Amino acid sequence: MSPKVLLIDPVRMLPSLLLPLVGVLFVGGFSARSYLWAALGVAGTVVFAIIRWATFTYEIVGDRLETKRSLISRSVRTIPLERIRGVDVSTPPMHRLLGLAVLKIDTGASGGDEEAELDGVTLQEAERLRAVLLRRTARPETHAPDLAGPGERVIIGVPRRWLLYGPLSGAYLLTPFALAGGAIGLTFQWGDDLGLDQDAAWSAGEWLWDHPYLLLVAVLLLVLAMPFVGGVMYAVFNWDFQLKRRDGYLVAERGLINRRSVSLESARVRGYEIVDGLAERWAGVVRAWAIVTGLGDSETRGQLLPDVPRVVAYQVTADAIGPYRAPLRPHPPVARNRRLFRAVFPWAVLSLVSAVALLATGTVLWWFLLVPSLLLAAVGVPLGLDRYASLGHGYDGVRLAVRSGSLRRSQAVIERRAVVGWRLRQTWFQRRAGVLTLIAGVGAGKGGYSAIDMSEAQGAGFPAEVTPEWLAPFLTSRTPPTP
Numbered sequence: 001m002s003p004k005v006l007l008i009d010p011v012r013m014l015p016s017l018l019l020p021l022v023g024v025l026f027v028g029g030f031s032a033r034s035y036l037w038a039a040l041g042v043a044g045t046v047v048f049a050i051i052r053w054a055t056f057t058y059e060i061v062g063d064r065l066e067t068k069r070s071l072i073s074r075s076v077r078t079i080p081l082e083r084i085r086g087v088d089v090s091t092p093p094m095h096r097l098l099g100l101a102v103l104k105i106d107t108g109a110s111g112g113d114e115e116a117e118l119d120g121v122t123l124q125e126a127e128r129l130r131a132v133l134l135r136r137t138a139r140p141e142t143h144a145p146d147l148a149g150p151g152e153r154v155i156i157g158v159p160r161r162w163l164l165y166g167p168l169s170g171a172y173l174l175t176p177f178a179l180a181g182g183a184i185g186l187t188f189q190w191g192d193d194l195g196l197d198q199d200a201a202w203s204a205g206e207w208l209w210d211h212p213y214l215l216l217v218a219v220l221l222l223v224l225a226m227p228f229v230g231g232v233m234y235a236v237f238n239w240d241f242q243l244k245r246r247d248g249y250l251v252a253e254r255g256l257i258n259r260r261s262v263s264l265e266s267a268r269v270r271g272y273e274i275v276d277g278l279a280e281r282w283a284g285v286v287r288a289w290a291i292v293t294g295l296g297d298s299e300t301r302g303q304l305l306p307d308v309p310r311v312v313a314y315q316v317t318a319d320a321i322g323p324y325r326a327p328l329r330p331h332p333p334v335a336r337n338r339r340l341f342r343a344v345f346p347w348a349v350l351s352l353v354s355a356v357a358l359l360a361t362g363t364v365l366w367w368f369l370l371v372p373s374l375l376l377a378a379v380g381v382p383l384g385l386d387r388y389a390s391l392g393h394g395y396d397g398v399r400l401a402v403r404s405g406s407l408r409r410s411q412a413v414i415e416r417r418a419v420v421g422w423r424l425r426q427t428w429f430q431r432r433a434g435v436l437t438l439i440a441g442v443g444a445g446k447g448g449y450s451a452i453d454m455s456e457a458q459g460a461g462f463p464a465e466v467t468p469e470w471l472a473p474f475l476t477s478r479t480p481p482t483p
Helices: 003-007 009-027 032-054 093-098 123-137 160-169 175-189 198-210 212-238 278-283 310-320 333-361 364-390 428-433 456-466 468-475
Strands: 056-061 064-070 074-080 086-091 100-106 116-122 152-157 242-246 249-254 259-265 269-277 285-292 303-309 392-395 399-404 408-415 419-425 435-442 448-455
Touching (some): 003 009, 003 032, 003 093, 009 032, 032 056, 086 093, 093 100, 100 123, 116 123, 123 259, 160 212, 175 212, 249 303, 269 278, 269 310, 278 285, 285 310, 303 310, 333 428, 399 448, 435 456
Antiparallel strands (some): 064 074, 086 100, 086 259, 100 116, 152 242, 242 249, 249 259, 269 285, 269 408, 285 303, 392 399, 399 408, 419 435, 435 448
16 A cells, blocks of 8 residues: 555544543543553554554456455455456545545455455556456446447536435435434533533433423424535535446546545446435436446445436436336236325324324323324325326336335336346235235346236236246147147
8 A cells, every 4th residue: 555544544543542542631630641641542553554554465466356464464365357346446535635545346245345445545556456457357248339448438427506406315314413413422422521421411401301492493403404414415425426438337426525436347237226206206306326236335336326307317327228118007006095095094093093082081182193193194195196106117128117116216127138037926915906016036236126016917927028938838838649
């Protein structure tokens, strides 16, 4: 690694050392001896960082990458270049100041974690390694156009004005509450060192209990801050988002403070997933992820697009991966009845129980349960209808699609060649209703994508349409020979 990383490691270790160092100073009464022990602790972190740097090396040997760590014992990790699925290059703030980067290598063999990490290479070395590793692993395929074309082409650069869509996704809306909870947790954790004991905490809690309007004001302020703070966090993570095609790879770059570049081998992309929530649907925007074989942490690393207009998302996914050219087929009316029942019935029962209890007791408290349950039952009608309208499946001869959900609606578009199996599932209630769930097994992404509440005829016919050669031996009737 670059020796500049020695300026970063001790700083990154300071948060974990801060509490022990503060404790040493308080216990020692801020005497010369306590300062000496604190200085020795800091010096120890520097020595530890130097040892880590001096004992770690990496090397590309033939068709493999080797990382070595040797101090008392020697550890060698070997990664065949042909197993590399992607390379992730990020530049956290301190790395960027020193011209360094963090390079993570994903082979798909470690679940959600990367297989190897080179923390502290120069930017030039990171780009060189990425080019070498991806060039050695890329394998052009004739069925996918422009997979191994030389050079770089920008598919889309997300305009900064589209960052205003960020709060609609809801991913960062709870950030103010998370920050407030973290601050409270740190206060309790460091309370003794700061002179705040349990009695002080109880006193503060009793004072807030006596002044509930202050707590209500604080909650209202946090709620009002949700779209603003959530939008800022969304912009920080998705700043200057660009999707490129580079030497047979899809490359997504984003981030303001920590600039991140993720490379996905185009030959291993098997489809994409388009997701939107209610608010996003009303605004006409969606998000998109790639469905990739052997990709760890696909929810983060597989992101193709942040919130963008729906038309743009379909254009980009068609350009980057391939278009889907068939309408989605509706599911039977009984599927609508099931969604209405599940969205309305529980709240209707709660409303009935509350009304009976109110008439029997006359207690005003039951009104606070009756009114919300009635409102939720009423809201359940359009919600159930929307859930039914979101159901669908289809096949255009090359790719199949399944869609479901309402509060979070997801449409997965998968190449036919990615399907490795089918699974039919029926609950007791589905058997009574004459519907079933068909799951397309895929060796990529989530591993399976469901078409919910299809009719039994659709459940039998759709696999036969997509993979007829699998089912033909079982569906062909054989006439016995005439004696």
